[in-house]
Structure formats: C-alpha cells, structure tokens
Amino acid sequence: MTRTITHKLDPQLDLVLERVVEVPPNLVWAAWTTPEYVKKWFTPAPWQTVECEIDLRPGGIFRTVMRSPEGLEFPNVGCYLEVIENQKLVWTAALKPGYRPQSAAGVPLFTAVILLEPHGAGTRYTAIAIHGDQEDAKKHADMGFHDGWGKALDQLVALAKKM
C-alpha cells in the first residue's frame, strides 16, 4: 500500500499557498507537530493560539483554541488523516478524533494538506485547503486564507530559525 496520493486540485474548490522557505523540512515539521511550537506561530498576531493538543497519528486529534485581540476564543477540533514525517501532514475539520463525522457550525469545513519537499537548504512548502463546495471555498478565501496562512508561515519560519 502506498501512502502517497495525488491531490488533484480543483481551482473552484481548493485554496493553495506555495512558497520556498529558508528552513529545512524537519524544522517545518517540528513547528507543525509540536503543541508548544504551534502556539507560537499558528495564528497571525495579534491573534493568539492559546491551546493546542496533538495526537499525531491517523485518527488522532488536532485541537487548537484561537483567541481574538478582543479576547474571544474560537475552538477548532480536527482529525489527522495522514502523517508522513517531514513530508506530508493531512488533517480534516470534517471529522472529529476517531474519524467521527462533524458538521459545520457556521465555519467552512476543509481538509488541509501540508506538503514539504527539500529545496536546497530550505523547503518547498505547499499548503492546500480542500473544500466541499464553492460557497465554503469563497468564505475561506474572504476570511483571508492567503494573507493569513502567509503571515502564519512567516511566523513559523522566524520560529524555526531559532530552533
């Protein structure tokens, strides 16, 4: 059984951030999979990630709580689907831990695919948000996917350089 799947992108439904960053895949991986690191980079300032829980295996939990500048908290619970160290991380908001179906509560449900490839001394970083319909994709784009994920990636890189 091969774990690699080809993600056929659908430009109507998928949002993609691709960039080459100066830090190697293993540090990007550590930033994505260590709760203490995630809390430091995951949400663009002045938003904060105040809680993070990770059970790094297919079916395991990926939970965060984001706090707005006004102090409102937004919990997110998702489920890991694929975990290939230093290469690929997939999780979805459409399932709770243990693969339990989860319905949307006003927010666009998406599956996230993070792909890491060595690129010189750095990493070719690809983040894909996969949506079920155009409405969710548009909502996510309007919420600032590109700007938000880009700024968060800047924070990740700054953190990784200090690791």
Next chain:
Amino acid sequence: MTRTITHKLDPQLDLVLERVVEVPPNLVWAAWTTPEYVKKWFTPAPWQTVECEIDLRPGGIFRTVMRSPEGLEFPNVGCYLEVIENQKLVWTAALKPGYRPQSAAGVPLFTAVILLEPHGAGTRYTAIAIHGDQEDAKKHADMGFHDGWGKALDQLVALAKKM
C-alpha cells in the same frame, strides 16, 4: 507511526455488529475490497448493488450504487481512510475521494470501521458505524442497521464459501 487506533465506542453514537463467521479473514477482505464481489453481497436482497468502484488506498474512492426492488437507484460516494490488508478497513461518507468534505443529503453520515481477526479457521468480524450525533445514529438504527448489515454479512459468508 502505528496505524492501529483504539476505537473508543460511544454507545449513544455508534452502532456495532460483531460476529464470528466460518470463513477466514483473507476471504472476508477479498469480499470487501473487490468490486465484483461487493456487488454480490453488499445489499440485502431484493435490493441490489449495481455499481461498485474501489480505489483501495487512504484518500481513494469507495462508490456504490444501490437499487431498490422498485428500481430506484441510490448512489453513495465515500473515501477510504485506513487500509490494512486482512485486518482493518476504514472509510467515511463524510469525505469524498481526496479527503474533500461532503455534506449530508438527507442521509446519516457515518464512518465505517471493519475489523477482522483470525478465530480458529474463521474470523471474528466487527463492523462499527460511527456517527456525529444521536439523531444520525438513531436514523441509521431505524433504517435497520443491525438487520441489514447482518443479512449482508450472511450473503458475504455464502459468497466467500464459494471463492
């Protein structure tokens, strides 16, 4: 990375069929993962499974079309999550192939876990349907989960004996 996860059952949300059958795990596996076999056992007669498409890997498609005795057709598209030959098969209706979120269209969304363990010359067979809320679990129970999945298993065993 271990692929085995413990499925913590929730009696309010999960439906379980457990039985020891006389055919070995590899034949049960073949019946579940070969389209031509699935069409022969998957729906209790007089219902029929008239189409089946299988791409047996995490992220791959599991698609069936069921036909009622009156000739109405009911398509189902799901996504495999775990594929461990002769031991464990997990797929969900909450995602389309490629892990794309899928919303319910009036039917209860569930994730199915099929566990196979050798038991003498046969198999300890466990099928679990995992739901997101009590309403979906009840709907699925009322649709005849236990009777339906039990009859389908009888058909699977009869088929496996002829393999």
